[in-house]
Amino acid sequence: MIPVAFDYLRPASVDEAVAALADGGEDAKVLAGGQSLIPVLRLRLSAPSLLVDLGGVAQLRGVREEGDALSIGAMTTHDEVASSPLVRRHAPLLAAMAATIGDRQVRHRGTLGGSLSHADPAADMPAAAAALEARYVLAGPSGRRVVSAADFAVDLFTTALADDEVLVEIQVPKMDGWGSHYEKFHRMVQAWAIVGVAAMVRRTDGVIESARVTLTNMGPTALRATAVEQALAGCAADRAAIEEACSVAAEGTSPIDDLTASAEYRRHLARVLAGRAVAAAAGV
DSSP states (O other): OOOOOOEEEOOSSHHHHHHHHHHHGGGEEEESSOTTHHHHHHTTSOOOSEEEEGGGOGGGOOEEEETTEEEEETTOBHHHHHHOHHHHHHOHHHHHHHTTSSOHHHHHHOBHHHHHHHTOTTOSHHHHHHHHTOEEEEEETTEEEEEEHHHHEEETTEESOOTTOEEEEEEEEOOTTOEEEEEEEOSSTTSOOSEEEEEEEEEETTEEEEEEEEEESSSSSOEEOHHHHHHHTTOBSSHHHHHHHGGGTTTTOOOOOOSSOOHHHHHHHHHHHHHHHHHHHHTO
């Protein structure tokens, strides 16, 4: 199908983009890499009157250090995230997960900010951001504000972004000393995850001191598996103990039934993949 007619604007700065969105109102949409929005437009599931293309805002690209965190521009592509030496060193989970997205073409066009703003529960990046406890910097007419990853995704395809706000950067705490791993089950390499599990582990003397576990496609947003995290605290870093702790991975989730998998099968996958992800993150 062909999208409905719309006006197109390519601002050169964040301020220009915010002003354009304020003028366009709720019928204006932000265009980042286009990997999520363009298919939606072609199917006429969205019919904006104005597209604000952020591709010309140079300040929204790149990775830099800011004290104990990395600042990643919202228009930084998945490929740039995956290949960044800074991300690989200080937040390897994010780099590893970015490298699993779609195919090479998608990774070179799709952006970190675009994926997070789209808030698809089957996408990988929201789960990465939740595990890393990232912070989102939003720019609007009244200035900038910071929202935690836990508060950013509100519901299915719904975020804390106002109609006249732009996600400008993602602040990722440096996770030096943590092990990490992502397990994703899907039908083919380019497909969305049927279920995914991101795990981060800090261990001392053979014991898991602290863990963070997040789930992809087990509810309307990326979910923290808090029951697993609690069970892993003080757990021996061996496979049997880890698998036992991860048996509660599906608690508090609300997976859907669809053509790819039943809700019960997704719960099973969450338990199995959590065990694998945590064990790999713990180095056992």
